[in-house]
Amino acid sequence: MGLNSDEITSIDPGNEPGGVFWTVPIPHDSVHVDVDDGTAIYQVHNFATVDFHDFVNDAEFHGANTPTTLSFRIEWGGPITGRRNVEDTSNGFAGDFVFNSATMVWSASEPNRPAIWGGPAMYVSDPANTSHSDFAMVGHERNGVFFPH
């Protein structure tokens, strides 16, 4: 069973079968959002998570991972390219969404990354203005028992 030789890291909170996917509680002040303007900031500093090395080890095998200390800042903004009111009865969600763009800057430290993955490592992204999004959205949503009201 070969691993993906191209992928170096797969940093996320992991997921338990049947549970929420790559989703964890974060401090309330990690998020600042203004849906009307389509702007948002999502940031964490020295957040404890894990690195599964590659997607298949992560998602399919729920495999070995190494502790990672992650920091990032993501900003939504720029020209608004669209607004959409959605009511999806098939999937049971609705909302008002604003579409624009987003950028990201991040770093991660893995002092205990195992030797099989090359040993201890750090990652530092290039500046935020060198990143680009092919999809970015900010909105209000309601689903489950809150849909459609």
Add this chain to the structure above:
Amino acid sequence: MSLAHVGQYMDRVPTPRHPDRGHAHFWRRAKMTRRQLMARAAGSTAAVLGAPLWLPALAHAAPRAGSAPKPIPGGLQFFGPGTELYHVFPPGPNVENSTITDFKGAIASAHILGTATQIQAGKHTSGLLVDGDVRFMQGLYIGVDGERHHGTFGFF
């Protein structure tokens, strides 16, 4: 958040006409970015609709802090029909971007590409491709305890 060597990743994606199933095509499948894999699964029969969970009356007590959220009922079977269901859809304009259900609040979602440097064993490797599927949800939700709560959840 995923890193890969630039130039060794995006150009090896199999066409959607021939979805990989099982381990015979494991290698090709592994060449896909996380979002590409999600998106392709969404376009196949492996997408599972999230039929709304119609629960009886909502609790109207004041929201409390804490309690884990519940996953959305639908999602994707990345590795084909009959395999594990992952309660997530790829980020996009016409799909459910939330990963938690019984939720009402603010949400943001983005698929961001960039570059980064790995520092390992004294060696700096720059120009690595970053593939970031990032989201957050902040607002009212009904937790696994059946009670209303306010919370902020990050996806990365």
